[in-house]
Amino acid sequence: xxxxxxxxxxxxxxxxxxxxxxxxxxxxxxxxxxxxxxxxxxxxxxxxxxxxxxxxxxxxxxxxxxxxxxxxxxxxxxxxxxxxxxxxxxxxxxxxxxxxxxxxxxxxxxxxxxxxxxxxxxxxxxxxxxxxxxxxxxxxxxxxxxxxxxxxxxxxxxxxxxxxxxxxxxxxxxxxxxxxxxxxxxxxxxxxxxxxxxxxxxxxxxxxxxxxxxxxxxxxxxxxxxxxxxxxxxxxxxxxxxxxxxxxxxxxxxxxxxxxxxxxxxxxxxxxxxxxxxxxxxxxxxxxxxxxxxxxxxx
Amino acid sequence: xxxxxxxxxxxxxxxxxxxxxxxxxxxxxxxxxxxxxxxxxxxxxxxxxxxxxxxxxxxxxxxxxxxxxxxxxxxxxxxxxxxxxxxxxxxxxxxxxxxxxxxxxxxxxxxxxxxxxxxxxxxxxxxxxxxxxxxxxxxxxxxxxxxxxxxxxxxxxxxxxxxxxxxxxxxxxxxxxxxxxxxxxxxxxxxxxxxxxxxxxxxxxxxxxxxxxxxxxxxxxxxxxxxxxxxxxxxxxxxxxxxxxxxxxxxxxxxxxxxxxxxxxxxxxxxxxxxx
Numbered sequence: 001x002x003x004x005x006x007x008x009x010x011x012x013x014x015x016x017x018x019x020x021x022x023x024x025x026x027x028x029x030x031x032x033x034x035x036x037x038x039x040x041x042x043x044x045x046x047x048x049x050x051x052x053x054x055x056x057x058x059x060x061x062x063x064x065x066x067x068x069x070x071x072x073x074x075x076x077x078x079x080x081x082x083x084x085x086x087x088x089x090x091x092x093x094x095x096x097x098x099x100x101x102x103x104x105x106x107x108x109x110x111x112x113x114x115x116x117x118x119x120x121x122x123x124x125x126x127x128x129x130x131x132x133x134x135x136x137x138x139x140x141x142x143x144x145x146x147x148x149x150x151x152x153x154x155x156x157x158x159x160x161x162x163x164x165x166x167x168x169x170x171x172x173x174x175x176x177x178x179x180x181x182x183x184x185x186x187x188x189x190x191x192x193x194x195x196x197x198x199x200x201x202x203x204x205x206x207x208x209x210x211x212x213x214x215x216x217x218x219x220x221x222x223x224x225x226x227x228x229x230x231x232x233x234x235x236x237x238x239x240x241x242x243x244x245x246x247x248x249x250x251x252x253x254x255x256x257x258x259x260x261x262x263x264x265x266x267x268x269x270x271x272x273x274x275x276x277x278x279x280x281x282x283x284x285x286x287x288x289x290x291x292x293x294x295x296x297x298x299x
Numbered sequence: 300x301x302x303x304x305x306x307x308x309x310x311x312x313x314x315x316x317x318x319x320x321x322x323x324x325x326x327x328x329x330x331x332x333x334x335x336x337x338x339x340x341x342x343x344x345x346x347x348x349x350x351x352x353x354x355x356x357x358x359x360x361x362x363x364x365x366x367x368x369x370x371x372x373x374x375x376x377x378x379x380x381x382x383x384x385x386x387x388x389x390x391x392x393x394x395x396x397x398x399x400x401x402x403x404x405x406x407x408x409x410x411x412x413x414x415x416x417x418x419x420x421x422x423x424x425x426x427x428x429x430x431x432x433x434x435x436x437x438x439x440x441x442x443x444x445x446x447x448x449x450x451x452x453x454x455x456x457x458x459x460x461x462x463x464x465x466x467x468x469x470x471x472x473x474x475x476x477x478x479x480x481x482x483x484x485x486x487x488x489x490x491x492x493x494x495x496x497x498x499x500x501x502x503x504x505x506x507x508x509x510x511x512x513x514x515x516x517x518x519x520x521x522x523x524x525x526x527x528x529x530x531x532x533x534x535x536x537x538x539x540x541x542x543x544x545x546x547x548x549x550x551x552x553x554x555x556x557x558x559x560x561x562x563x564x565x566x567x568x569x570x571x572x573x574x575x
Contacts, residue, residue, distance in 0.1 A: 017401020
């Protein structure tokens, strides 16, 4: 009798638990999973928003995608940003975290605040600041001409290679402090005595960095890697506001191109755009999976 | 004596570190300084490379509000960000509470499935969501803006993870005292999780304020636009008035910068969120 009553009490509690988590769960189902299913269905269709019909052949949008030079270029650009920017940024972030984790260092809080500060500004804002700084008549040009490196003002954003470099520099500026915060949190979990012991054993800074910091931060590094991949593959604000994809679409990212094809420039090419976005989804998933597999090998 | 000597030697060895950190700090802070100084100068002076603050701020401000609905955009941004923060904290903390403190096999499976949503890129869901919300007549509304961001796997995970410190024994005691499950949530859980709420609030407010792609999709009416949309428009013309543009950028950045300086610790905790 008593036992039975207790069971129903537990069941009651379990039901209450479900009640708490159901609003959030349903919202995610409606705003993430259901649209994802719809996106896949839409990617097999053609026509504009109101009347869409099945593509002929059914994977036509996917075939078209790999013949679309501009899309392939946007994929290339996005991967270029990923391959160059992410490693530089993460190594810089770990290095800064390591330096700031030194007990003898003074003004630690001030340095940390400075490096972290770029996170306080929106992506649109910093894109516009960098656009202005690197403009043909911008400050960077003025400085470079005045100290004699350049003969005359250079159109950084009007040249494909330099425009990409500006995007990469801007990204490093904005996100290094963000990643450093993760590493600082990770380093706090490492006993300081480990470092002291290494110092007594005669290990120099470089050795402790690669021998202690990096291995112990491995889980954090993998996580920041996955987050950076995820973020970089979805780059949009910078491409739109810093270079507007230009010159002549030389710096356009995947998200920017997808937006232009669907809601941006009056061409409601929903089927094709969702096919491309499904491609982004698959790439994000594959890269994250590889990352976790690589990180899993314990040796 | 020797200790003192030792200390000064340590500091001397740290000189390259200090130099490196000063350079990085300068590079991090300089664009902010430049933004503020450019907002106080005439466009032509900014283009000439003037980096000391000038006396043109008021004129830039007047030019800015003359052709742009600055207060409207500021109001919208505040409204959207505050509503999103309040609702997201409520829904996600409830879910985190439920997932962790009532956890069983079924709930753990549901949670794992939810985490998969973290891998879904925004560009993939934006078109179906746009169609869904336009059928529901929610374009250009605060609800359309916040709907995809009220419940996020990140925040749920953050609350779930931090709930581990919540003492389960006191829940049993509270039940004996006659509190029901919901009372346990808002009388015990909410006050005890203040730090997590603060961190979650900061990160959600920042994200909502800074959002750009989704607002561009859902807010097609100029009267509904947000600050990032407004400043993006300032720069889209053929010629740019740098003084005016940076005045706009400054207005867009001040609220988040205040949040940053006042609640830096909570912001850092919000970023690292569920990672413990």
